[in-house]
Amino acid sequence: MKEDKYTKWLDYSLGLFALLSVAVPNLTSVSILILAIFIILAYVKKSISFQWNKLTQLFTVLYLVYLIGVLFTDNTEIASKYLEYKLSFIIFPFLLSFKYKNRDFTIKWPIIGLILGVLIAGVYGVVNAFICQSNGGESCFVTVSISPVHHPTYFMTYVVLAISGAWYGRSKKWKFFSLYWIVPYTVLGVLLHTYALSFSGLLFLILVFGAILLYFIYKKFGKVPAIILVVLFPIIAFVAIKKIPSIRGEYEGSVKYVAAFVDNPTQFIKDRDPGMSGSEQRLVMWLVSIEQIKEHPFGAGTGNVDDVLGDRLRELGRNELAKKNLNPHNQYLQTTVEIGFSGLIVLLSIIILVFIYAMRNKNWLLLLVISSLAFNSLFESMLQRQSGIVFYTFWICLLLLLIKKQPETE
Numbered sequence: 001m002k003e004d005k006y007t008k009w010l011d012y013s014l015g016l017f018a019l020l021s022v023a024v025p026n027l028t029s030v031s032i033l034i035l036a037i038f039i040i041l042a043y044v045k046k047s048i049s050f051q052w053n054k055l056t057q058l059f060t061v062l063y064l065v066y067l068i069g070v071l072f073t074d075n076t077e078i079a080s081k082y083l084e085y086k087l088s089f090i091i092f093p094f095l096l097s098f099k100y101k102n103r104d105f106t107i108k109w110p111i112i113g114l115i116l117g118v119l120i121a122g123v124y125g126v127v128n129a130f131i132c133q134s135n136g137g138e139s140c141f142v143t144v145s146i147s148p149v150h151h152p153t154y155f156m157t158y159v160v161l162a163i164s165g166a167w168y169g170r171s172k173k174w175k176f177f178s179l180y181w182i183v184p185y186t187v188l189g190v191l192l193h194t195y196a197l198s199f200s201g202l203l204f205l206i207l208v209f210g211a212i213l214l215y216f217i218y219k220k221f222g223k224v225p226a227i228i229l230v231v232l233f234p235i236i237a238f239v240a241i242k243k244i245p246s247i248r249g250e251y252e253g254s255v256k257y258v259a260a261f262v263d264n265p266t267q268f269i270k271d272r273d274p275g276m277s278g279s280e281q282r283l284v285m286w287l288v289s290i291e292q293i294k295e296h297p298f299g300a301g302t303g304n305v306d307d308v309l310g311d312r313l314r315e316l317g318r319n320e321l322a323k324k325n326l327n328p329h330n331q332y333l334q335t336t337v338e339i340g341f342s343g344l345i346v347l348l349s350i351i352i353l354v355f356i357y358a359m360r361n362k363n364w365l366l367l368l369v370i371s372s373l374a375f376n377s378l379f380e381s382m383l384q385r386q387s388g389i390v391f392y393t394f395w396i397c398l399l400l401l402l403i404k405k406q407p408e409t410e
Helices: 005-023 025-044 054-072 076-085 088-095 108-134 152-171 179-196 199-221 223-243 245-263 265-271 278-295 305-315 331-360 364-376 386-399
Strands: 048-050 098-100
Touching: 005 025, 005 048, 005 108, 005 386, 025 048, 025 088, 025 098, 025 386, 054 076, 054 088, 054 331, 054 386, 088 386, 108 152, 108 179, 152 179, 152 199, 152 364, 152 386, 179 199, 199 223, 199 364, 278 305, 278 331, 305 331, 331 364, 331 386, 364 386
Parallel strands: none
Antiparallel strands: 048 098
């Protein structure tokens, strides 16, 4: 098909955005502006046309529900900030609803941008850890020290997609996608997961690798070996977690806390020491969120989550947690507490419908991204930070541009 310079520039601008949003998130607004300019230019030059996607428009519906929630807020300033963060729900469905007129859309340059962005942020994290250690710091190679640009859980979602994108490019025979750098890059990504201490991030990585292995065995050896692997996989995953010292403690603690929590949730909260672990705090926030939802199923209003959950924590004598303004650490609970079951229904509709679309069209990268959102949202409020909002909205909308059976080679 005929190539033109405007679609090429648009490809490059998508790659630039993917790079900057990961490596230099402070430049996200600038990179969105650059992307918008090239999309407008390509449209004016008749290199692209717009075709609205009903799936991406669900993000706009979600934004409108948050907008309605502002009517019930007691914190106009916080609500305004949240609406600003969530503008991606409107911007990307609008900008990324185009279709190339002269050739098929390619995901190559956004994948390259993501791979480079993750590499830059990862190397910066390692350098930051060495500087921390040279200055006599402690725990310099774990959590936020090894992932200073983004919260570790968010950064690990970028790493997984970047690794998958590298192998995807290899399968499509893209130029320069060689095993000589893809294999070390994959090893680096796994090491970052190990040191970032993101329990949900590591679990998701194990699930992804397990799914890939299962698919390979099914294709290569048939159904029976695949079924055997399905039976063995939970055991393999359990052993892997138990053998990684940095994760084992958090896993064992989580099991103990969950057992105490299930036995008596309210007493669990009251019995916790002030210096409770992250897993304990997460369970406490889940309980108070559920209690809040029971009493206010239509939501507390956009921007009111910190206040209403803080009040409930103080009622239970957990003033030290109330001062931290912790969120529910669960996007499903976060959304329901803030804007009610209407917001939860829209969020679940996005996840379920995109998942179905990805499966039907064998759009494996899209399946990975939506599965990442669905899984990690169980443990973190993934759409509360700009790191999550921008990443998931951009990549879901972008990957929806890939149509089944379109070639990805250049």
